[in-house]
Amino acid sequence: MRQVTFETTYPPEAAHPIHRRLADEGPATRADVLIWGPTADVTALVWFDGEPSAVEEVLDAVDSATGTQLVAADDGTYAFVRQSEYELPDDALEAVAGSRVAFVPPLSFRASGVARFEAVGEPAAVSEFYGDLDAAFDTAVVRVREFRRWPEPARLTDRQRQALEAAVAVGYYDVDRSGSVTDVAAELDCAPSTAGELLRRAESTVLTAFVGES
Structure with missing residues (x-):
């Protein structure tokens, strides 16, 4: 359908x-x-x-x-x-x-x-x-x-999802931001540049899916 x-x-x-x-x-x-x-x-x-x-x-x-x-x-x-x-x-x-x-x-x-x-x-x-x-x-x-019975979730990789979860945990998305990309990197045990790239790709996937459904 x-x-x-x-x-x-x-x-x-x-x-x-x-x-x-x-x-x-x-x-x-x-x-x-x-x-x-x-x-x-x-x-x-x-x-x-x-x-x-x-x-x-x-x-x-x-x-x-x-x-x-x-x-x-x-x-x-x-x-x-x-x-x-x-x-x-x-x-x-x-x-x-x-x-x-x-x-x-x-x-x-x-x-x-x-x-x-x-x-x-x-x-x-x-x-x-x-x-x-x-x-x-x-x-x-x-x-x-x-047509799908339920909306199809944004297709994140496991690592991208972990990056978003870490960002929320450290306060990166708080209105008054209390966490940084460096904090996210520490949670993921990776370089800040890698953490930043994971966040950008995850955000692009989630936001593009959201706007497409709006």
Whole structure:
């Protein structure tokens, strides 16, 4: 099976009310729909990159919202939003309803007008869904990879993993750094240049994998 990351650009008149408000250059610029249900009349969980007051302003644009609850956390605000309808364009809803793929959260609305999301399915089913959605809205394929039941961990060598563990132990990654590469080298019983190289390679592997999954 394939797991495909898509980006769809909606024109302003077709965008969801939350998406249109994010594009207005307000204090909130991103909304990640984390949990939603199969019908409109359920509570969705959405994370915004803004303070509760900014999120209240964004949600005021959602006429279908029948109830909201806000919780500030994780450098933003979680919103529990109950709606009477999705308020997404009919063409998008029809493409989703008629598809033979599953959708992996989050659905991320960006201030740029782009909606980013992932779909999982057999190659033919994913291609069919892509064709249907792209026929209605400008849609791009960002990434294609094999679907795995669990996210694939970064592929570190044993020595790279030991270097990271040693770095954490000596305080190398503390916010106020209390350990040095020399300390890591002492833990690993190797030269500082070797320890530095191990850390750089391990960091490159871990961060590249993290950004690719974000």
